[in-house]
Amino acid sequence: MPAVVEPIDEARGEAKPRKGWFFNPYVQLSISILFSAAAQICLKKGADKAVPGILLGIEGLRSGWTWLGIVAMVSSLFSWLYGLRFVALNIAYNLAGFVQVLVPIASWALLGEKIGPVRACGIVLVCAGVWVVARPLMHVKEEL
């Protein structure tokens, strides 16, 4: 559930990013995507500590992993907003689609989840769909 908030449009294109690789907008967007995927992994680890079967996972707040996940989500949001000041929205949305790839890979590598062929095909289709709608969606989001 990546939080996506657009900055005010006029700011884009005028400002110059600060010098140094860390302030490169694409580096920041990549960091944002990595943090966003990491947040899901941390939240999952926290949620596993919560009592399953309840409606709201407020119990999860008792785990440090959940808080780490929240920190990762907020960091991801800041990097995203910084990146969007310099990079066109459609490019940013296309890049954001990588989260849909990263999360299942990380679930397999870090959480030891088994991904069967059916699920893998489903994930590929969702990714394709996310990329197809990236450009028109940017327009929709500007309007809403």
Next chain:
Amino acid sequence: MTPLAFLLVLISETCSAAGQVFFKHAVDGNPRCKAAKLTAGVAVMAIGFFLWIGLMSRFQLSYLYPFDGLNRIILMFAASIFLKEKMTIDLWVGVALICAGVLLVSGS
């Protein structure tokens, strides 16, 4: 996935989409009720967030996360209902791909 769990996924994704719309309006809409919009945005996002954690405690992450693609579909339909935006061919292709993918994942 049970119908109830799927309903919870839909509610969670709708909350997160609604939160984004509230934030957007708080940032560049009429500044008069900015605080109210921000509060509303935080409130619905928090509901969506905790529903998501609750779902996470029941499902594998690689199973649950693809359902996040529905977020984009909800935003598109919101735009077509509230703003009378036309659904383009691109959007329908994307909707079909995401739905097919989610269907496959839910059967896995």
